[in-house]
Amino acid sequence: MPKFSANLSLLYQDIAFLDRFAAAAKDGFGALEYLGPYTEPKEKVADALKANGLKQALFNVPSGDWAGGQRGIACLPDRIAEFRAGISLALDYAKALACPQVNVISGLVPKGSDLETLEKVLVENLKYAVQRTADAGVKLLIEPINLRDIPGFFLSTTNHAERILEKVASDNLYIQYDFYHMQIMQGDLIPTFIRLKDRIAHVQIADNPGRNEPGTGEINYGFVLSELDRLGYDGWVGCEYKPKADTSEGLGWMKPYRK
């Protein structure tokens, strides 16, 4: 049976961040994930998890000025110090929240930049980060993201992610496999999952087009979720979609998977 994690960066947007915890627990989620917990003191977040019987599945390492349009800093040559300082902050929160994994957002390709240089920066940053996270017992993840939603994103395919994994050469670096992004970029969702299974530490779901609830588009999530079970995937399934209307009312798709 899949275990679902509520992505609070897209679900329950009509209520305050910390109030989303109780709403997610009430709706049957067992864990939470989001872009970052950094606007709240870690003790407060830890208390809210505990009070609602929730686990922390994942969050991103600091990724630059998200509201200002930045989409990660890990490949940017002029942000290396900031990226590395962000790993310390992410690990502080991971410890306080007992979070087993953190995700790195690679960044946008700056106009006119040399892709080889960006790749080197990303690989060196990941080598640094993966050692720090391994020492803390936390997995490090990278996520390919589709180029229609984020034009110019540096890491957009699983082939590229595999190449980065090979270059970093650490058994603590994994892929975050977002079915929505990969449907847009590649299709062939389950064969790719099977091929990379041992290197995938977290999956996320949304339908296409629209990035709405499973069952609203072209991805057969009945099949996808039963395959995850059959293949022995025992991580969280991150519900990272934009609810068509009210989050709770739109959870009908989840009914067959609730005990």
Ligand SMILES: O=C(O)[C@@H](O)C(=O)CO
């Ligand atoms: O797919 C996504 O959008 C994310 O998982 C994320 O963390 C940032 O873009």
Ligand SMILES: [Mg+2]
């Ligand atoms: Mg995602």
